[in-house]
Amino acid sequence: MRASLLQIAVNEDETVGARRERVASLVREQAGSDLVVLPELWPTGAFAYDLFEEYAETLDGPTVTAMAAAAAEASVWLHAGSVVERAPDGTLYNTSVVLGPDGGLRSSYRKIHRFGFDKGEAAMMGGGEEIVTVRLPGTGAGTGTDGTVAGLATCYDLRFPEQFRQLTDAGAELLVIPAGWPARRREHWTLLARARAVENQAYVLACCSAGTHGGVEQAGHSRIIDPWGEVIAEAGEDEQILTADLDLSRVAKTRADFPVLRDRVLGLPDPRPGARDA
Numbered sequence: 001m002r003a004s005l006l007q008i009a010v011n012e013d014e015t016v017g018a019r020r021e022r023v024a025s026l027v028r029e030q031a032g033s034d035l036v037v038l039p040e041l042w043p044t045g046a047f048a049y050d051l052f053e054e055y056a057e058t059l060d061g062p063t064v065t066a067m068a069a070a071a072a073e074a075s076v077w078l079h080a081g082s083v084v085e086r087a088p089d090g091t092l093y094n095t096s097v098v099l100g101p102d103g104g105l106r107s108s109y110r111k112i113h114r115f116g117f118d119k120g121e122a123a124m125m126g127g128g129e130e131i132v133t134v135r136l137p138g139t140g141a142g143t144g145t146d147g148t149v150a151g152l153a154t155c156y157d158l159r160f161p162e163q164f165r166q167l168t169d170a171g172a173e174l175l176v177i178p179a180g181w182p183a184r185r186r187e188h189w190t191l192l193a194r195a196r197a198v199e200n201q202a203y204v205l206a207c208c209s210a211g212t213h214g215g216v217e218q219a220g221h222s223r224i225i226d227p228w229g230e231v232i233a234e235a236g237e238d239e240q241i242l243t244a245d246l247d248l249s250r251v252a253k254t255r256a257d258f259p260v261l262r263d264r265v266l267g268l269p270d271p272r273p274g275a276r277d278a
């Protein structure tokens with residue numbers, strides 16, 4: 001599978017509409033890749049809270065429509081990063097969408113862990129309630145019988161390993177993580193992305209924004225990491241396109257050769273009472 005991560009610069013001197021057109025054209029240029037990935041909330045910026053209400057859209061709104069057309073034109077699977085979704089009851093969600101090579105909506109995922117400690121996204125948005133995997137037929141030799149199984153998570157979710165273990169249990173071989181991670185915690189971004197690959201023995205596609213918006217400089221450093229934890233491609237700090245060929249058969253091979261997932265002990269006992277004081 002050839003994967004391309006588009007590390008988009010999200011700056012305030014570009015309008016949402018202009019960025020949408022620019023990104024659509026970048027997606028169209030990725031013909032020949034199997035899977036293209038965009039960052040979290042790239043239309044507005046993950047920290048541009050003042051734009052969330054104005055640019056909230058349904059999943060047939062302007063961003064998803066433009067990305068669907070671009071995916072179909074390039075004939076690629078497109079993980080279109082996330083958009084501010086407005087649900088029928090008015091609730092906003094940070095929602096990732098996956099589009100097929102015909103432009104059809106194949107899956108969506110509402111970010112479960114909202115960032116902001118009761119402010120920002122955490123105050124403005126509802127939290128997702130579903131663990132989501134999506135099968136990508138035609139994307140190469142996965143452990144599945146019909147293409148690769150991708151597990152979806154978004155930015156702050158990266159700090160919650162239990163979500164990724166559930167994705168692995170649901171069959172994920174490839175973990176796709178769009179982000180708008182701040183530069184000031186870049187070390188956490190790179191460390192945790194690698195940890196999720198090692199502990200789940202899965203490919204990780206971690207696609208962050210570049211640029212600065214809402215006063216928050218973005219980390220960049222998008223990465224493609226193999227099931228052994230090796231970083232096979234890494235971006236710098238500026239807008240960049242990162243492409244690598246993934247050998248999905250390595251997921252099953254790594255899990256068979258070094259079977260830590262098999263060795264899990266499920267249902268660990270509760271801590272022994274008083275053990276802390278012993």
Ligand SMILES: NC(=O)CCC(=O)C(=O)O
Pocket residue numbers: 040046114115154155156157159179180181182185188
């Ligand atoms: N957009 C986010 O989820 C930011 C997460 C973050 O800043 C962190 O986990 O640190």
